[in-house]
């Protein structure tokens with residue numbers, strides 16, 4: 001499948017599939033499965049690096065993982081997620097760090113959380129496509145009252161609506177709407193001409209994005225309501241590791257088929273040589 005272009009994504013107002021990846025093997029599988037868009041999310045922090053939130057994630061960590069994902073999925077549209085404080089301080093920072101995703105990691109676009117008008121405009125002016133992100137923005141979860149549904153009350157629904165329109169107006173090619181009531185999503189998706197990709201935002205979106213370790217059941221601790229878990233990899237991996245341990249303890253591994261063989265005459269020669277050497281000492 002050919003990599004989507006920005007004009008193709010902008011006009012795809014239906015059924016966009018998007019998943020996160022943080023490493024080479026998962027990126028390879030995502031590409032093989034024909035998923036439209038790959039995101040190296042800053043969820044890297046909680047799903048792979050063991051941080052308590054996305055806040056500690058650094059640009060260098062994001063670049064390191066984005067490079068691996070690009071190597072695994074050379075033909076999939078790839079977005080790098082701008083981590084906390086990589087764009088908030090200045091437009092210069094925003095452009096420099098967005099540029100790193102493109103130049104060093106081979107990403108096709110970046111994602112910015114929140115309606116940071118000046119920073120997003122500066123990144124776009126540098127020629128880098130931007131995916132917007134409204135609703136629940138985990139990097140500012142403390143201000144929003146935690147990782148919880150946004151837009152349930154009038155004032156927060158209005159803010160999310162206005163932010164979404166602003167993100168389209170300043171030139172984002174699509175937006176992510178995270179954790180908002182499905183009725184609000186419907187209003188926004190009907191209003192915007194660019195695609196609205198939802199996570200916990202209901203079925204009226206133009207596409208869906210999920211965190212891959214969540215749908216594979218790899219991370220056992222946190223399971224929000226909006227996740228559909230397709231596998232229970234965590235327990236499948238634990239079973240496999242226990243079987244390996246048992247096999248070693250019970251001398252069932254390695255079996256003959258896992259071992260390498262030396263030719264019988266080479267073995268005999270080796271034994272004789274060692275014997276001679278030992279006798280000579």
Ligand code: KIV
Pocket residue numbers: 020039040041042043044081176178199209210211
């Ligand atoms: O970091 C992330 O994984 C995200 C989600 C929207 C999927 O931002």
